[in-house]
Amino acid sequence: MKQEMMTIISQIKIAPKIFELILKGKLVKEMKTPGQFLHIKVPQADLLLRRPISLASIDQKKETCTVIYRVEGVGTESLSLLKKNDFLDVMGPLGNGFDTAFVKPNDRVFIIGGGIGVPPLYQLSKELKQRQAKVVHLLGFAKKEVIFYEEEFRALGETYYSTDDGSYGILGHAGNLLVKARKVGEPSAVYACGSNGLLKMVEQNFSTHPHAYLSLEARMACGMGACYACVCHLQKDETGTKSKKICDEGPVFPTGEVIL
Amino acid sequence: MNNQLKVSLPGLELKNPIIPASGCFGFGAEYAKYFDLSCLGSIMIKATTLEPRFGNATPRVAETPSGMLNAIGLQNPGLDVVMSEKLPALEKYDLPIIANVAGSCEEDYVAVCAKIGDAPNVKAIELNISCPNVKHGGIAFGTDPDVAYELTKAVMKVTKVPIYVKLSPNVTNIVPIAQAIDAGGADGLTMINTLLGMRIDLKTRKPILANQTGGLSGPAIKPIAIRLIHQVSQITDLPIIGMGGIYTADDVLEMFMAGASAVAVGTANFTDPYICPKLIEALPQRMEELGIESLEQLRKEVRENRR
Ligand SMILES: Cc1cc2nc3c(=O)[nH]c(=O)nc-3n(C[C@H](O)[C@H](O)[C@H](O)COP(=O)(O)OP(=O)(O)OC[C@H]3O[C@@H](n4cnc5c(N)ncnc54)[C@H](O)[C@@H]3O)c2cc1C
Ligand SMILES: Cc1cc2nc3c(=O)[nH]c(=O)nc-3n(C[C@H](O)[C@H](O)[C@H](O)COP(=O)(O)O)c2cc1C
Ligand code: FES
Numbered sequence: 430m431k432q433e434m435m436t437i438i439s440q441i442k443i444a445p446k447i448f449e450l451i452l453k454g455k456l457v458k459e460m461k462t463p464g465q466f467l468h469i470k471v472p473q474a475d476l477l478l479r480r481p482i483s484l485a486s487i488d489q490k491k492e493t494c495t496v497i498y499r500v501e502g503v504g505t506e507s508l509s510l511l512k513k514n515d516f517l518d519v520m521g522p523l524g525n526g527f528d529t530a531f532v533k534p535n536d537r538v539f540i541i542g543g544g545i546g547v548p549p550l551y552q553l554s555k556e557l558k559q560r561q562a563k564v565v566h567l568l569g570f571a572k573k574e575v576i577f578y579e580e581e582f583r584a585l586g587e588t589y590y591s592t593d594d595g596s597y598g599i600l601g602h603a604g605n606l607l608v609k610a611r612k613v614g615e616p617s618a619v620y621a622c623g624s625n626g627l628l629k630m631v632e633q634n635f636s637t638h639p640h641a642y643l644s645l646e647a648r649m650a651c652g653m654g655a656c657y658a659c660v661c662h663l664q665k666d667e668t669g670t671k672s673k674k675i676c677d678e679g680p681v682f683p684t685g686e687v688i689l
Numbered sequence: 690m691n692n693q694l695k696v697s698l699p700g701l702e703l704k705n706p707i708i709p710a711s712g713c714f715g716f717g718a719e720y721a722k723y724f725d726l727s728c729l730g731s732i733m734i735k736a737t738t739l740e741p742r743f744g745n746a747t748p749r750v751a752e753t754p755s756g757m758l759n760a761i762g763l764q765n766p767g768l769d770v771v772m773s774e775k776l777p778a779l780e781k782y783d784l785p786i787i788a789n790v791a792g793s794c795e796e797d798y799v800a801v802c803a804k805i806g807d808a809p810n811v812k813a814i815e816l817n818i819s820c821p822n823v824k825h826g827g828i829a830f831g832t833d834p835d836v837a838y839e840l841t842k843a844v845m846k847v848t849k850v851p852i853y854v855k856l857s858p859n860v861t862n863i864v865p866i867a868q869a870i871d872a873g874g875a876d877g878l879t880m881i882n883t884l885l886g887m888r889i890d891l892k893t894r895k896p897i898l899a900n901q902t903g904g905l906s907g908p909a910i911k912p913i914a915i916r917l918i919h920q921v922s923q924i925t926d927l928p929i930i931g932m933g934g935i936y937t938a939d940d941v942l943e944m945f946m947a948g949a950s951a952v953a954v955g956t957a958n959f960t961d962p963y964i965c966p967k968l969i970e971a972l973p974q975r976m977e978e979l980g981i982e983s984l985e986q987l988r989k990e991v992r993e994n995r996r
Contacts, residue, residue, distance in 0.1 A: 648748040655715035
């Protein structure tokens with residue numbers, strides 16, 4: 430099963446323009462890897478393209494999953510109007526997600542997130558905690574009011590914040606948090622999701638690290654590898670003709686692989 | 690099942706008229722994870738060029754009201770890989786394949802057309818002379834009747850399978866182009882390719898697509914497709930595979946009534962990956978409601994009623 434009319438269990442605004450949406454359905458059984466995304470048909474007939482939104486949390490027992498999204502344009506706006514018990518056309522889970530199989534107990538692991546790139550890192554952190562890793566969250570936001578899931582992240586491990594305006598945590602971006610965290614101890618794994626600037630910063634810091642992973646974004650159409658809308662270039666490709674598709678070969682790539 | 694959905698075109702005996710459109714279905718492998726491809730009438734594979742192509746910079750797609758723009762730029766792995774991997778992978782399905790062929794000069798088109806028909810499942814070629822998203826070739830061949838005539842003649846000389854030429858709507862008058870292709874000896878036409886468009890991002894104040902312009906597809910272009918198919922079917926006896934904004938069984942039948950003999954479904958696959966099997970299932974009931982005995986019967990009627 431790859432597509433379903435899922436039932437909305439709840440939809441709440443958790444910060445300005447940011448919504449937490451809980452969905453129930455059989456499709457949840459397929460959702461196994463943090464970092465995978467759902468391809469959502471927003472309830473407006475003239476919007477033909479599905480919206481890719483990351484899985485933020487998965488609860489197999491309850492058969493529910495959570496996505497967290499920010500209202501950006503018409504599609505997410507129309508999504509935010511849905512209410513409990515409404516149905517939502519969901520395709521997925523799509524993409525490959527974060528590799529955590531190699532993580533051992535007490536491994537020091539960095540989770541680096543920025544703004545609306547933070548949601549997929551929550552399910553990831555839950556799974557790393559199950560593997561008894563020592564997770565350090567380094568999260569950057571624009572300002573205090575748009576921070577979400579603070580308590581949830583703090584419950585899973587050390588959590589540090591930076592804000593662009595200095596209204597919470599340290600002033601600046603997540604790169605400043607990273608400098609401090611590396612002084613305490615180098616990580617055995619790094620996971621990042623956020624703006625291109627944040628990903629580039631992580632790429633520069635960990636370009637040869639064996640377990641550093643970046644989750645990328647791209648405008649998509651099919652979401653499953655058929656249309657070539659979402660490609661990126663490879664770093665080691667002199668010919669410039671090779672590419673990877675972010676939807677089905679990503680959205681997560683190890684550092685050193687693709688050009689950001 | 691009876692034969693009410695069967696249609697027969699040069700090289701193509703189709704169990705139903707539903708064909709995923711080129712570029713919207715890759716080489717089939719991805720959608721095969723969603724449904725059994727054998728249910729389809731045929732598949733139009735992604736444009737194949739002589740050499741591999743990376744395509745345009747990203748973003749390559751943008752949404753528009755009831756439509757989308759794309760500027761993929763004919764990314765494909767090139768003729769050799771298509772022949773050795775992509776086409777053999779489709780042999781396990783009970784399916785005739787239509788190979789979409791593109792090039793940047795006449796020699797490229799000729800080279801690909803001469804070879805791709807050697808694949809046992811390729812039963813026809815769709816000659817893409819209407820891609821609006823590449824600098825060289827593509828649409829340049831589809832907007833000038835003389836060039837279109839010469840190219841059609843050149844590929845007809847080397848091909849082993851029937852050739853359908855894909856028309857561009859980006860012309861002031863489509864009739865002379867269609868006539869030139871007919872005179873060049875083509876076996877059929879497919880239409881329409883996308884319409885050139887643009888969208889601008891209000892935040893950056895620049896075009897959303899890296900290529901600036903892209904091809905418009907989806908329901909937004911359906912009335913244009915219907916008009917052009919109707920217009921061309923009046924002036925040529927070549928069979929037409931119609932496309933442009935098909936989302937429902939009604940859209941399929943409207944294309945037939947305009948003069949199409951089969952249809953291709955593009956953008957709708959992105960909205961609903963199961964759209965093709967759904968259309969195949971929905972057609973018989975809708976035909977019954979409208980008193981249409983069979984698609985062949987409908988085709989005949991439409992032809993007879995031409996002006
Ligand atoms: C793998 C992946 C995971 C994502 N996860 C999340 C998430 O968990 N939470 C969240 O808030 N956002 C996430 N995004 C971004 C989200 O897809 C866009 O914000 C959303 O599509 C915007 O839709 P819209 O209708 O509001 O905007 P519009 O601007 O009206 O959208 C128009 C078109 O552009 C596309 N588009 C616009 N912005 C983006 C973007 N940044 N990335 C990709 N496509 C875009 C839309 O999908 C649509 O096709 C993710 C993107 C990707 C690729
Ligand atoms: C993403 C995308 C890629 C396409 N690639 C090709 C292509 O490689 N060759 C081609 O002849 N047409 C290509 N097309 C055009 C379609 O085959 C079709 O003619 C057009 O989209 C109109 O049909 P639709 O409205 O059902 O999408 C592409 C269209 C889209 C949306
Ligand atoms: S969105 Fe179609 S290939 Fe990635």
